[in-house]
Amino acid sequence: MNGQIRRFHQSGFSLLEVLVTMVIIAVGLMGFAAMMVNSMKNNRLAMQRSMATFYAYDIIDCMRVNRQGMTAGSYTRDFISAIPTAGASVAATDLYFWLTSLSAALPSGAADIKISGSETVTVQIRWSESLNASDNTVHTWKTVSTL
Numbered sequence: 001m002n003g004q005i006r007r008f009h010q011s012g013f014s015l016l017e018v019l020v021t022m023v024i025i026a027v028g029l030m031g032f033a034a035m036m037v038n039s040m041k042n043n044r045l046a047m048q049r050s051m052a053t054f055y056a057y058d059i060i061d062c063m064r065v066n067r068q069g070m071t072a073g074s075y076t077r078d079f080i081s082a083i084p085t086a087g088a089s090v091a092a093t094d095l096y097f098w099l100t101s102l103s104a105a106l107p108s109g110a111a112d113i114k115i116s117g118s119e120t121v122t123v124q125i126r127w128s129e130s131l132n133a134s135d136n137t138v139h140t141w142k143t144v145s146t147l
Contacts (some may be wrong), residue, residue, distance in 0.1 A: 017100040045139070048106055048127060052141035053145065055102050056123040060145050063121060067147065070115075079110045079126055119146045 063075055074091035084097040104113040106127035114122045122144045129137045 024035070032074065045129070048129070048139065049141055051105050052125040052127070052139075053143065055098065055105070055109075056125055056141070056143035057110075058143070059098050059111070059123060059146070060121055060143070061063055064147055066090050066094065076115055077111065077113050077120075079112050079124075121145055121147055 059075070063070060069090045071091075074089065075095065077095065083099045084092040084095050086093045099111060101123065102111060106125070108126075108128035110126050112122075112124040112126070116122070122142065124140055124142045126138060126140045129139060
C-alpha cells in the first residue's frame with residue numbers, strides 16, 4: 001500500500017450555503033413577527049373584555065346600592081340612548097359617570113341595560129376595535145346577574 005491517501009478539506013462556506021441560511025433565518029423571523037402581532041392583538045382584546053366585565057359589574061353594583069331609587073326604567077337603556085345628565089337623580093348620575101368613563105375606556109363604548117322582573121339584570125357592552133379604516137370589528141360582551 002504505497003498509495004497516498006487523499007484528504008479533501010473544505011476551506012469555507014460557499015455563497016449558495018450562505019444564501020440558503022439567510023432565507024431560512026428570514027422565514028423564521030417573519031413567522032416570529034407574525035406571532036408577536038397576533039399575540040398583541042389577542043392581549044388587547046382580552047384587556048378590553050376584562051374592562052367590559054369590570055364596567056358591567058360596576059353598574060350592577062350601583063343598581064344594588066340604589067334599590068330604593070330603581071323606578072321603572074331608571075337604569076334601563078339601549079345602545080343608542082343618549083347619556084343622561086348628572087344630578088337629575090341618583091340613577092341618572094350613576095349612568096352619566098358610568099357611561100362617560102365607559103366610552104373613554106373602550107373605543108366607541110356603548111351599553112344596553114335590561115331589567116327582567118325585579119331581580120335579573122342583563123348588561124351588554126359594545127365597543128369597536130377600529131385600528132385602521134378597513135378593520136372595524138364590533139365586539140359585544142354580555143353579563144347577566146341578579147340584584
